[in-house]
Structures are given as structure tokens and as C-alpha cells.
Amino acid sequence: MMSIVEFGRKLRAGETSVAAMTDECLRRIERDNESLNAFILVMAEEARRQAREADEELAAGTDRGPLHGVPVSIKDLVDVRGTATTAASRVREGHRADRDAPIVANLRQAGAVIVGKTNLHEFAFGTTNEDSAFGPVRNPYDPMRSPGGSSGGSAVSLVAGMALGTVGTDTGGSVRIPAAACGTVGLKPSFGEISSEGVVPLSPTLDHVGPLASTVIDAWYLYRALLGRRAVRPLTAVPVGSLRLAVARRYFCDLLDDEVRARFDSGLEALRAAGARIDDIDIPHADLIPSVYLHIVLGDAAAYHAPMLETMPERYTPAVRSRLEIARYVLAEDYVRALAGREMLRREVDQALSGYDALVLPTLPIPAPPLGATSVRVGTKEEPVRSLMLRLTQLFNLTGQPAVSLPCGRTASGLPCGLQLVGTRMQTDGLVKVALAVEDVIGGEEPPLSSPRVEDNPIWGY
């Protein structure tokens, strides 16, 4: 997995071309997509045309900046002109976008080459990518495991070298969860920063658009492009010795897999050893997070899906249909209670951040779960996969602060773990500066995945 920065250096040094990089991504898609199932649509012909144009522009002296000629993939929840936005659902059969979503137009303007549209949990309503009209996405680190979701195809496209950057959406963690499960960086900017026009909604109250990339600075370049702003010069890291971080252990560290806890504690120790100050703080009403989140996301999803549930319920995958059907029973009074709870939690997170550069917590309490698992063992108890996957990320969809997941080592069996940083609202650049410093300390000890472990697994392909 080459970084965007490394590709840009080689491109401008004449050591590679956009056409060559695009061909390499398409070759990997052709080789591995049948088994990983990351892409719903591969746009090979258009990508090669864009690549030729990008090379010609550069040769003529026009350099669009850090994303010039960078092959990227787009979650198939986002409109790309001339293609269907399937949302991984048969409900969307016959759809064709007649124009680009603004974020796609912004990426094109920044010079990105779009290689295709990636698989997801149907309508982004899930965190495992098991329920998709196009079949499940598989984790390149272990094909019998979930890549996380709902932007699982996006994360896999990146990790498997099918794109150098990718765009996902995050309603309860759907950028950060697959980033953690697949060992990449996933950035959820502040709520409302990036346009969600032309993106199929799950919950307009909670939906965010965000990039995944192999490094923090790559993710920032993508974030700037999604905003429609060119990055004139790269951000620089906050000096790690001046970092003030806060850990909320109650609730957020109560329920962790032993290996995830060990990697997280090692990361904190490394940061302390590098001079960062790390204090314990508390989010007083953290126990209410799942209930507040649930009533808002269900209420919003029901409002959008009710017409389709009336006219074509059989087109949904069974699990997603059932969850949408129960959403229709949420009472207005409970939705309003949940909105009040969101305000309370927002103020508590704002206060927790007061005096600190960021909150730090694990991204996922468990490594990538096996496909099909409804529960996994944490300590001595079986815990439901669904609530575990969302447990540490959904709060910041409710409260709107920017959050980023970074790779934080691997388990003994090689599965990635993620560390999450949360910054002050509407200060995404500030969070990225912190993340750059943290990445310097905790990142880099593991080689990137160069190829899926096809040969390692005897039941690969089933």
C-alpha cells in the first residue's frame, strides 16, 4: 500500500506515472476483488482516461496538488455521475446519478482518479458488511473475518492496494470502525463540515463524510479535497512533549478484549515516555450513549425508508429490513428525549476536552469479528457484536467532535487494533496535528499489508 505522499514524490520525480499507478490499482482489483468483494463497480475505462489526462496535465505544467493523479475509490452510497448509487441494496435497482455529489466533484477538481465504487453494509445500516445485496466484504488480514463497516469495501480497497485513498461515510463509526479493523487511518471530521449532498442518508442528524488513507497526512489531504480546499502546505505535528491528552476509562475501557487493551495501554505508555501528559477524565452520562444513539438513528432511518418498506420490502436484505421495520415503532416522545440526551452528551464531551488537545480511547473494543458471529467472548462473557462495534465511536456522531482512528499494533494473530483521538468541535485541523504527533510515536512498527493472505487460508473463496 503506497501512500499518497510517496506516490506524489515519485510522480513528480518522474519515477512513475498516473497511468502506471492506476494500472497497478486496476490489476490488483482484477486479481483480488473476486475474493475480497471490495468493489461493486470498477470504472476501469474511465479511470484510465482520467489517468492519461492527469499525466498530460502534469507534463504541460499543471499540477493540481497532492491528489493529482491519485487513484481513489468511493463508497457506493455517493453519487458519481453516470453510475448507479446502489447503497448495496436491490431497493436502488434502476438508479442512475445524473451528476456528481459535490464531494466527488471536489475530488475530480483536486485531480483524483476514480477507480470505482465500493461495497458497504446495505444502506450503511450495519458495521460488519455482512448484509449487502452484493455479498459480504472480507477482511484481507483474515478472509473469514469482517472488515468492519459500513465502509468496509472502502477500507479493503485501500489495504489491498486497489486505491491510494478512499471515501466513506460515518453515522456511528462507519469510517473509523473499518479503519481500525483493517489497520488504516480513518477520519471523521466535525459534523456538518463536509457536504452530504448526493449521499444516500442514514441519519441526517448523525451522518458524516470522511476519508480513509494509509497515513494521517494522506487522510488530511483527502479531507481538504472533500472540503473543496487545496492544501497549500502540509500540516505539521504538535510537539509530542506538549501534548495534553485525556482518557475516559469508565465505560470506554470497561469492556475491552485483552489484546486490544494491551495494545492501547502500550500506546499510552509510548506517548507518556515521549513526554505527553495523559490524565483520566469522565463522561458522566456515558452509560446513556447507546440508548440515545439508537433512538435517533432509528427515528431518522424510519423517516427515510418508510416509503420503500411499504412498496418493496422484499428487496432489502432480511436483517436490514427487520431493523428498519422496528425503527418505525420508535415513539416521537422518545426521539425527543434522545435529542435532549444528545445535547447533554455534547456538553459533557466539550467539557471533558477543556484543557486538553484530544481525548484518546480505543476505536474498537475487539479485533475484527468472524463473519456471521452474533456474539464474541470478551473476558469471561459473551457480548453481542453489534453493540460492541459501535460502543466507542457512536458518541462522537452524537456530539459532532472530529475523531480519527490510527493503527495501534496488532494482536498475536495479526489482526489490527485501532486508537481513536477526538478533538474540539470545528477544529479538525487541530485534531490532525495531534494525530500526526501520535502517529509518529505509535505508528510504523508494523509493515503494511502488501497482498491479501489468499494462500494462507484453506477455505478462501467460500
Added chain:
Amino acid sequence: MTVDAWLRAAIADAEERRLPELKPLLEGLALATGALRAGTLTHEAASAPLHHAQPATTGNAGSAAHPPDGPSR
């Protein structure tokens, strides 16, 4: 409407609509609704001044609150 009354009505409606598979999901949602209501969440409470000292705790204080196995992602 109490959570119990809501749950009974929702299950009856789901069965009438020939969707009996919703019952366990509705029961999970009822647990979450009970927790939400127990939190006495009102807009007045949400806008009241916070009284919690920050930083507040050290170490692994507190017990794990099991989140409801809700249906949402």
C-alpha cells in the same frame, strides 16, 4: 404510554403484519427505551449547568454498563 404497553402494542402489530421475527428486536429496543427514560432526559436537563468536576476519576472506576443489544449500527 409506558414501555411495557408500547412493547405489547408493537409486538401485536408486528404479528398482525406477519413479521414475528421483529419480536426479539423490539424487546431489545424496549430495554434501550427504558434506559433512555430512566435517564430523565429533557431539554431543561440538557441545558442545565454541569456540576461534574473535571478531571473526575482516576483508574478504572465504575462498573460496566451493558449497552442494550440494539438493532442499530
